[in-house]
Amino acid sequence: MPPHPPEDGIPLNTTAVAIDKDKNSQHAVRWAIDHLVINNPLIILIHVRHKAYQNHQDAGDSENGETDAQQLFVPYRGYCARKGVQLKEVVLDEPDIPKALVDYVHKNCVNNFVVGASTRSALARKFKGPDVPTSVIKIAPEFCSVYVISKGKIISARAALRPVANTAMPPKQPSPLGVQPIALPESSSEQENGAKGQPAKEGWKCAGSDRMLNERNGGKPAKALTRERPKTSPSNISIENVEVSNRGPRSSFSRDSISDDNLLNAQMPFGSLDVNAQNLDFSTTSNLSTDSASSQSTRELEAEMKRLKLELKQTMDMYSSACKEAISAKNKARELSQWKQDEARKFEEVRLAEEAALAMAEMEKAKCKAAIEAAEAAQKLAEREAQRRKQAEIKAKREAEEKKRALCALAQNDVRYRKYTIEEIEESTERFSEKLKVGEGGYGPVYVGKLDHTDVAIKVLRPGAAQGRKQFQQEVEVLCSIRHPNMVLLLGACPEYGCLVYEYMQNGSLEDRLFRRGNTPPLSWRRRFKISAEIATALLFLHQAKPDPLVHRDLKPANILLDRNFVSKISDVGLARLVPPSVVDQVTQYHLTSAAGTFCYIDPEYQQTGKLTTKSDIYSFGIMLLQIITAKPPMGLAHHVQRAIEKERFDEMLDPTIPDCPLEEAISFAKLALNCAELRKRDRPDLGTVIVPELNRLRDLGRSSDKRESRSLLLRSSASSSNSRPQSSNEDSTV
Structure with missing residues (x-):
């Protein structure tokens, strides 16, 4: 028997979905809209209320059942509206769920019927009813395709065996609506x-x-x-x-x-x-x-x-075709609009990415430009430095050649000093006898002898010492060109064998007297202040030498000699350097390839950088002043003195052999020495304007104190018996 025509104006090629409160109903509706509702955007949602279930409810619950049935369709209404699909809601009250669904499908000529895998399964088992999906597949009409959906996937299906007939038989019963x-x-x-x-x-x-x-x-x-x-x-x-x-x-x-x-x-x-x-x-x-x-x-x-x-x-067929074409055109228009929006979004993303890339390129370009400019500036600076170094090397080479020529001329014919033969030297030293040896220098021994009926000190260059030969030539040149009462006097030399003849200093070196080698008496504090002032005066003379200043570079107590009257004289100027006059103003520095001097006395900044100035001698002079007042080794001496002054315990650092030393003047002397021994050159005081005046003040203070003491001794001696001799408090009190 052909199917009845569809009710409520439902067109052919329609889709119906059986729904309930389970999740698979939602999956079934979603799958049907995505796969079946294409040309005809209309979907029928069918809900069957089981009468056996209703019989278990009371009269008051029936109205709630109606409300629950209506609420069941609420989520699907919004979803279908968003998808642009028309929704038809059908509620059936039947005891046999599969038969009710199949009757509706047959009655309304539904082409596609979708049912969830678990629709009414639990309720059907509760009331011993049949399984809905299986029963629907078995008894569905041949013109209807049945799909069983579980979690958005087809688990069972049955395709239609024939199309829906276009004609239908009229019903046997009359219509209930007149x-x-x-x-x-x-x-x-x-x-x-x-x-x-x-x-x-x-x-x-x-x-x-x-x-x-x-x-x-x-x-x-x-x-x-x-x-x-x-x-x-x-x-x-x-x-x-x-x-x-x-x-x-x-x-x-x-x-x-x-x-x-x-x-x-x-x-x-x-x-x-x-x-x-x-x-x-x-x-x-x-x-x-x-x-x-x-x-x-x-x-x-x-x-x-x-x-x-x-x-x-x-x-009707023509109108249906027109509607289908209109829907297809609408879908295409929607797809084109979506495609247009996607393309616009992609274009905007590309544009933003392009702008970001351009900005990044500009930044990189600016960085590259800055790097190129910095490299060019560094290259120019390096070129200028290389040119300056090259000029300095050329100048140094020229000066070395001139010095060499001068030394050669001096060695061949120099009238500034007397030349002794090796025979005279050997005769005066008894062929370099060990009993006449009075010291050992850095480049050879020192002997005492007599030449021209005068006591002399002879420094002999050790054989094979190339550096000693250079020092020998430097010392001859310096001592022959300068004269000062506090500089050791060069009497002559034997250039062929590297022998220098000096005036003999009876009291030896300042180092020997400070440490009382040979059990010699200690130096008084007045004599120490006097020696310090004399050394500062001689050092200022070297720094102000014309045409070029001289830097000693090896100033230490061992290179300070004392004559019979304890007059101090600077010796061993073999390491002295002639520096340009601009070094004196502490702006230009004379760069040497290697530092020279004695450990603990050498300027640390000069040792680190190789840049020599007159302030390099100030550091060595400061360490030597600390030794003069304390008679202690130079290692860490500045640190210990500084700590003692800060803790007001400087009296413990004083030489214990001079107990009568005025503490206040000694502290002033020590502070001046510490300023001279600063690590940075710019922190050291000036020799001519600060150091020499202060040391002269202390020397004069010692002289006045010595005069007062001498006057007191004379008064005491006149009061005593005529046979008594005046005793000095210190045998070295005469300055």
Whole structure:
């Protein structure tokens, strides 16, 4: 038996989904919209309320059941609205769930039916009902494809075996909404159903159509129109008089065009065809005569009805095709719009990325430019430094050549000192006897002897000492070009064998006297202040030498000699350097390739950088002043003295052999020495304006104190007996 036509204006090729409160119902709806609702955006959601379940509820719960059923569709409404899909909600009250679903599918010609894998399964087991998906697959009509969905995937399916038929048989029962059957002539019924192979069926007519027919037919009663034979020829009825309702986006009959849901449940043969609100009726009279003229007219009317139905079907098909094309065009437009938005977003991203890349490129370009400029500046600076160094090397080489020529000339013919032969030297030293050896220098021993009936000190260069030969030449040149009462006097030399002849200093070196080697008496504090002032005066003389200042570079107590009257003289100037005059102003520095001097006395900044200035001698002089006042080794002496002054325990650092030393003057002397021994050159005081005046003040203080002491001794001696001798408090009190 062919299926009934769809109810409520549902078009062909429709999709229905059975839903319940489980999650698989949501997956089923989503899958159906994504895969089945394409050309016809309409979906039917069916919910079956099990009557057996309702019987277990009381009367008050029935209303809640209605509300729950309506609330069940709420989530799907919003989802379908977002997807642009029309939604039809159906609630069925049946005890047999699979049969209710299949009856609805058969009744409404549903092409695709989707059911969740667990829909009503638990409820069905509770009331011992059948499994819904399995039962639906078994009993579904052949024109319907059934899909069982679980978690968004197909777990079971059955394809349709044939398409939905375009014709349908009218129902046997009358419509509950006032549609009355109309008796048709026997001949017309047999002719109509002969081709279909079905028995004759009753016609249908809307109960409310009498008044409308009365108005359209000149005020004649509707009953008369239905009973009498129509006066118009069948040819006067055309498809133009049939108006198709289109109140939705689909080619379907809407609920507004049909007054009752069950009006289209049956096929309407020959009777009135109510398509829209105009209620165009095509009626046949149930009381036609049985004569041959009536039969002929009935057959013509039936033929005309068939023709009109065919035209209506063609019109509906055309309208359905147009709607499908419109939907397809709308989908394409939506896709194009989405594609346009995606392209615009991609273009904006590309533009922003391009702008960021350009900004990054500009930054890198600026950095590269700055790096190039810095490299160029560094290269120019390096070139200037290389040029300056090259010029300094050329100048140093020229000076070395000039010095070499001067030394050669001095060695060949120098009248500034007396030349002794090696025989004279050997005779005066008894062939360099060990008993006449009085000291050992850095480049050879020192002997005492007599030349020209004068006591002399002879320094002999050790054989094979190339550096000693250079020092020998430097010392000859310096001592021959300068004269000062506090500089050791060069009497002569033997250039061939590297022997220097000095005046003999009876009291030896300052180092020997400070540490009392040979059990010599200690130096008084007055004599120590005097020696310090004399050394400072001689050192200032070297720094102010013309045309070039001289830097001693090896100032220490061992290189300070004392004559018979304890007059101090600077010796061993072999390491002295002639520096440019600009060094004196402490702006330009004379750079040497290697530092020279004695450990603990050498300037640390000169030792680190190799840059020599007159302030380099100030550091050595400061360490020597600390030794003069304390008679202690130079290692860490400045640190210990500084700590003692800070803790007000400087008296513990004084030489214990001079207990009468004035503490206040000694502290002033020590602070001056510490200033001279500063690590940085710029922190050291000036020799001519600060150091020499302060040492002269201390020397004068010692002289005045010595005079007062001598006067006191004279007064005491005059009061004593004439045989007594005045005793000095210190045998070295005479300055």
